[in-house]
Amino acid sequence: MGDQFMSDETSQRSVQSLHPVAPEQEAPVHGPVTREGGSSDHGSCCGHGGASSQREHAPDHGCCGHDHGGSDRAADLSGLQGSVAEGDKQRTAMRIMQMDCPVEEQMIRKKLEGMAGVERMDFNLVQRVLTVVHAPDALDTVLAAIRSLGFTPELPDASGELGSKPEQHTPWWPLAASGVAAIASEAVHWLQGPVWLSALLAVVAIAGCGLTTFRKGWTAVRNGNLNINALMSIAVTGALAIGQWPEAAMVMVLFNIAELIEARSLDRARHAMEGLVELAPATATVRQPDGQWQAVAVEEIAVGSRVRVRPGERIGLDGEVLAGQSSVDQAPITGESLPVEKQVGDSVYAGTINQAGELEFRTTATASDTTLARIIHTVEEAQSARAPTQRFIDRFSRIYTPAVVALAALMAVVPPLVAGGAWLEWIYRALVLLVIACPCALVISTPVTVVTGLANAARRGILIKGGVHLEQGRRLDWLALDKTGTLTHGRPVQTEFEALSDDPPALQSLAAGLAGRSDHPVSLAIAAAAREAQCDEAAVEQFEALPGRGVKGRIDGRMLWLGNHQLAHELDVCTPAIERRLEALEREGRSVVLLMTEQLALALFAVADTVKETSREAIDELHRLGIRTLMLTGDNHHTARSIASAVGIDSVRGQLMPEEKLQAVAELTGQGRVGMIGDGINDAPALTRADIGFAMGAMGADSAIETADVALMDDDLRKVPAFIRLSRATRAVLIQNIVLALGIKVVFLALTLFGMGTLWMAVFADVGASVLVVLNALRMLRA
Numbered sequence: 001m002g003d004q005f006m007s008d009e010t011s012q013r014s015v016q017s018l019h020p021v022a023p024e025q026e027a028p029v030h031g032p033v034t035r036e037g038g039s040s041d042h043g044s045c046c047g048h049g050g051a052s053s054q055r056e057h058a059p060d061h062g063c064c065g066h067d068h069g070g071s072d073r074a075a076d077l078s079g080l081q082g083s084v085a086e087g088d089k090q091r092t093a094m095r096i097m098q099m100d101c102p103v104e105e106q107m108i109r110k111k112l113e114g115m116a117g118v119e120r121m122d123f124n125l126v127q128r129v130l131t132v133v134h135a136p137d138a139l140d141t142v143l144a145a146i147r148s149l150g151f152t153p154e155l156p157d158a159s160g161e162l163g164s165k166p167e168q169h170t171p172w173w174p175l176a177a178s179g180v181a182a183i184a185s186e187a188v189h190w191l192q193g194p195v196w197l198s199a200l201l202a203v204v205a206i207a208g209c210g211l212t213t214f215r216k217g218w219t220a221v222r223n224g225n226l227n228i229n230a231l232m233s234i235a236v237t238g239a240l241a242i243g244q245w246p247e248a249a250m251v252m253v254l255f256n257i258a259e260l261i262e263a264r265s266l267d268r269a270r271h272a273m274e275g276l277v278e279l280a281p282a283t284a285t286v287r288q289p290d291g292q293w294q295a296v297a298v299e300e301i302a303v304g305s306r307v308r309v310r311p312g313e314r315i316g317l318d319g320e321v322l323a324g325q326s327s328v329d330q331a332p333i334t335g336e337s338l339p340v341e342k343q344v345g346d347s348v349y350a351g352t353i354n355q356a357g358e359l360e361f362r363t364t365a366t367a368s369d370t371t372l373a374r375i376i377h378t379v380e381e382a383q384s385a386r387a388p389t390q391r392f393i394d395r396f397s398r399i400y401t402p403a404v405v406a407l408a409a410l411m412a413v414v415p416p417l418v419a420g421g422a423w424l425e426w427i428y429r430a431l432v433l434l435v436i437a438c439p440c441a442l443v444i445s446t447p448v449t450v451v452t453g454l455a456n457a458a459r460r461g462i463l464i465k466g467g468v469h470l471e472q473g474r475r476l477d478w479l480a481l482d483k484t485g486t487l488t489h490g491r492p493v494q495t496e497f498e499a500l501s502d503d504p505p506a507l508q509s510l511a512a513g514l515a516g517r518s519d520h521p522v523s524l525a526i527a528a529a530a531r532e533a534q535c536d537e538a539a540v541e542q543f544e545a546l547p548g549r550g551v552k553g554r555i556d557g558r559m560l561w562l563g564n565h566q567l568a569h570e571l572d573v574c575t576p577a578i579e580r581r582l583e584a585l586e587r588e589g590r591s592v593v594l595l596m597t598e599q600l601a602l603a604l605f606a607v608a609d610t611v612k613e614t615s616r617e618a619i620d621e622l623h624r625l626g627i628r629t630l631m632l633t634g635d636n637h638h639t640a641r642s643i644a645s646a647v648g649i650d651s652v653r654g655q656l657m658p659e660e661k662l663q664a665v666a667e668l669t670g671q672g673r674v675g676m677i678g679d680g681i682n683d684a685p686a687l688t689r690a691d692i693g694f695a696m697g698a699m700g701a702d703s704a705i706e707t708a709d710v711a712l713m714d715d716d717l718r719k720v721p722a723f724i725r726l727s728r729a730t731r732a733v734l735i736q737n738i739v740l741a742l743g744i745k746v747v748f749l750a751l752t753l754f755g756m757g758t759l760w761m762a763v764f765a766d767v768g769a770s771v772l773v774v775l776n777a778l779r780m781l782r783a
């Protein structure tokens with residue numbers, strides 16, 4: 001599949017370049033030549049989009065839990081759509097403000113699961129968004145079903161946006177009044193005042209804050225679900241029934257306070273992502289047809305508009321600079337704090353900050369389609385893909401809750417009946433158990449940790465496409481790296497030109513003719529050098545790219561080849577003298593290509609690429625993290641080894657054809673978990689084959705974001721070790737949270753069994769534990 005994949009994808013790509021050439025590209029701009037697309041577009045070519053051509057081949061790796069296929073990814077990525085068609089089904093996203101706890105998710109899941117016309121559901125608890133894939137006529141039934149659970153689903157408005165999520169501000173004073181009443185009730189009880197007074201105060205307290213709990217609990221019970229509200233309602237009712245007035249009141253108040261704290265902390269996790277959205281300004285200054293400049297809401301700005309941005313201002317949309325020169329702080333997207341120089345022709349991105357001078361640019365994306373919007377949407381999608389730990393916990397909690405409830409039921413009746421225990425005492429213990437039966441803290445611990453991990457990564461310019469990759473990253477044994485553009489800058493320059501016959505200027509223009517038609521970095525270097533030497537590009541016919549070897553074409557009726565050593569042998573034009581010369585150059589780390597006819601080699605061109613300053617440090621860090629490195633390259637063995645030793649890589653495989661890179665990755669996967677990093681364009685098959693595929697320089701390259709499991713927004717290889725460390729940190733927090741959630745339960749369960757547990761403790765064990773795990777997860781935002 002490799003071969004076909006490459007050719008048809010690359011050929012389409014050159015036609016569909018959506019974005020201008022990447023900003024950092026120093027190579028001179030090419031004339032209006034038709035590019036062949038080459039076998040490989042390297043690092044610096046990350047500006048080439050081609051989302052749609054890539055999409056057809058988008059990997060469908062079963063491992064990552066969320067489907068890459070989908071209907072229209074582009075539409076999918078552009079914010080929340082109202083209802084979009086997905087095959088013969090509809091896909092509707094809705095916001096349900098009351099849905100912020102996993103028990104609510106379970107309720108909805110249970111209700112909708114068996115319903116006719118419902119195919120799939122995706123929950124995003126942190127954003128409180130439910131996405132349902134359903135038969136076109138089933139929407140009303142779905143909405144009705146959700147309403148019957150006591151929820152209010154909100155559909156996006158006409159513009160396709162889900163409104164500006166209004167925060168629910170429940171007034172604080174009823175809860176405060178309830179608290180006072182509960183304390184008063186407790187005090188009356190302590191001071192051995194009249195029972196009726198204590199009871200009255202307790203009822204007031206419960207009425208003041210607990211009615212919602214009761215209502216939610218009742219809906220849950222009616223739908224056969226024992227969520228925390230149901231459990232709390234039963235426990236509090238039970239406590240009232242056995243005359244534990246003050247305790248019932250206190251427990252209800254505590255529960256509500258804790259719920260409030262939990263909701264607030266979850267809000268913070270949610271805002272971690274929203275913070276990114278706010279990075280893009282709401283308006284931008286657009287030139288009107290009459291030449292006036294006017295501030296316009298970014299949503300209303302069409303692609304192709306001319307926008308002006310002053311120094312110090314945030315850029316509102318993606319675009320291509322038309323006038324001006326400035327430096328731009330791209331840290332919001334790439335995590336790299338060093339400003340990037342921008343001049344005419346360079347790309348600018350929404351959310352980044354213009355620093356030095358005024359810029360005018362032509363917009364290349366609508367507000368919902370900018371790189372920043374895609375990042376945010378990808379992270380939001382990544383949350384709904386369940387990480388493995390979460391699946392385990394879901395299974396666990398399905399057993400845990402019924403088991404503890406059953407235990408509570410037994411506890412209430414067996415000891416009094418069998419051993420003659422006191423009824424009230426054992427019923428009380430059973431009630432305590434009921435409250436402990438809620439798995440909420442455990443269930444919430446994973447998603448909230450994963451979300452904060454994803455948000456942390458996004459801020460550093462690391463875009464992770466699913467919680468599963470964040471969890472698995474720590475287990476990588478190997479990292480396979482592409483050479484050109486990944487370890488090196490991917491912008492080689494010609495260092496040697498040696499004629500092997502004929503007159504030099506003519507040779508150089510022949511080579512330039514062939515090279516000028518290719519996007520391959522080696523060709524770019526040769527074409528650039530020829531331009532500098534003021535050689536014309538010879539006119540080429542029947543041009544053809546030979547992936548992994550070079551190019552060929554007919555000039556003045558003569559077939560010519562420009563390609564590597566291997567190609568020279570295929571044509572049988574290599575001589576011992578050439579052999580020696582090539583080896584000498586290659587040992588210095590040069591890539592050498594020859595200009596050849598069918599009979600003989602005419603000239604040789606050596607190019608040298610420079611190693612990125614950050615590569616060596618990144619490789620060192622990876623080794624320190626216990627990850628082995630392997631360089632894969634199409635370049636010859638000598639050059640490959642020379643570069644590998646310059647950056648300190650463990651092992652090298654040179655002279656690989658594109659599809660052999662895929663094989664190399666496949667072989668490695670037999671020896672452990674393998675990550676593969678490349679530019680995500682020409683090495684897409686290898687990236688897909690790896691356990692985790694990293695694409696570099698993803699900013700502005702939609703295809704890289706599509707293909708990779710992890711997209712690094714710039715070219716800094718150090719983001720890989722950063723990702724691994726983050727993955728390990730996330731893992732640590734996950735474990736802490738699970739231990740915390742379970743540990744607290746176990747301790748209080750034991751206390752209760754021995755008769756020392758109280759309802760207060762149970763509330764702490766439940767909602768208190770939830771608060772603790774959420775707060776613990778929030779630490780990751782700062783990590």
Ligand SMILES: Nc1ncnc2c1ncn2[C@@H]1O[C@H](COP(=O)(O)OP(=O)(O)OP(=O)(O)O)[C@@H](O)[C@H]1O
Pocket residue numbers: 038039040482483484485515518519520522523545546547548549550551562563564591592593632633634635636656657658
């Ligand atoms: N279009 C081309 N123009 C010039 N030389 C080419 C071209 N395509 C391939 N080559 C030669 O063949 C070699 C192998 O090419 P290939 O694209 O497979 O790998 P590469 O450029 O070395 O990059 P990487 O390190 O990413 O594998 C190149 O080093 C170059 O010498």
Ligand SMILES: [Cu+]
Pocket residue numbers: 565568569574575578579
């Ligand atoms: Cu040779």
